[in-house]
Amino acid sequence: LALGVAMFGGRIINIAPQGLEMPDHVVERLRILYKAEVETVRDLKEVISDLDVLYVNRLQKERLPEEVDYEAIKDSYVITPDSIRNSKHDMIIMHPLPRVNELSYELDGDSRAMYFEQSRNGLFVRMALILALTGGTYLKLNPLxxxxxxxxxxxxxxxxxxxxxxxxxxxxxxxxxxxxxxxxxxxxxxxxxxxxxxxxxxxxxxx
Missing domain, CATH: 2.30.30 (SH3 type barrels.)
Structure with missing residues (x-):
C-alpha cells in the first residue's frame, strides 16, 4: 500500500505506537524507488485535519514483535466519530477488513467510511488479476x-x-x-x- 501511495506522489504519515513504526527496510525502499519520505507521529489528533485518507489496520497480535505488549497497546488507536471530528469533510476512511475493535461500528453509516466499498472493489481487482495471469488481454501491466x-x-x-x-x-x-x-x-x-x-x-x- 505504501509503495502504491508513494508511486503516485502521495505524502505518507505513519501513525503508530512505539515499536510498531513502519519498518526501516520499507522506508528505505520508498526513498530509493520514489524519493518518498515517511513522517511518523504517535497521536492521530496531530494530523487528522491534514489527511485525505485515513487507512486503518487491525493490530495483528500474531505478528507483533516479542518485545511489544499487545494488552498495553490494543486500545491505543480506536477510531470513533470523535476521533475524526476535525477531519476534512471529504476525507475517506479505509480498512482491509475484518476488524477487531479498532474501528467503531458507529462509523459505518458515515459518508467518509469507504471500507465496505473497498472490500467490494477488491473482488473486482482480484478478478482482473486472475484474468491477466491466465492469459486475459484486458489488463496490461507496465512493471519496472x-x-x-x-x-x-x-x-x-x-x-x-x-x-x-x-x-x-x-x-x-x-x-x-x-x-x-x-x-x-x-x-x-x-x-x-x-x-x-x-x-x-x-x-x-x-x-
Missing amino acids: ERERMESEVKCGNPRCVTDHEPYLRPAYEVLSSKDKGRFCVYCGVKAEITDSITPLLKGRISP
Whole structure:
C-alpha cells in the first residue's frame, strides 16, 4: 500500500505506537524507488485535519514483535466519530477488513467510511488479476526494469516466508543502479550480501 501511495506522489504519515513504526527496510525502499519520505507521529489528533485518507489496520497480535505488549497497546488507536471530528469533510476512511475493535461500528453509516466499498472493489481487482495471469488481454501491466538474483544466503528476516518454506530458494533484487543494496524478493528486507549470489533474471518484474 505504501509503495502504491508513494508511486503516485502521495505524502505518507505513519501513525503508530512505539515499536510498531513502519519498518526501516520499507522506508528505505520508498526513498530509493520514489524519493518518498515517511513522517511518523504517535497521536492521530496531530494530523487528522491534514489527511485525505485515513487507512486503518487491525493490530495483528500474531505478528507483533516479542518485545511489544499487545494488552498495553490494543486500545491505543480506536477510531470513533470523535476521533475524526476535525477531519476534512471529504476525507475517506479505509480498512482491509475484518476488524477487531479498532474501528467503531458507529462509523459505518458515515459518508467518509469507504471500507465496505473497498472490500467490494477488491473482488473486482482480484478478478482482473486472475484474468491477466491466465492469459486475459484486458489488463496490461507496465512493471519496472530490475535485476533479480538467487542466492544460497538466507534472508535475515525471521518472519520471511523463506525461513518457513524450505522449498523456496532465497532471491534478491537491486532496486536502483545508484543504490546497490539487495532486497529480499519475498519480504522486502534489505540483505547484507557480498558474495554467493548469482544472476537469475534480468528483465521486467513487478514492483
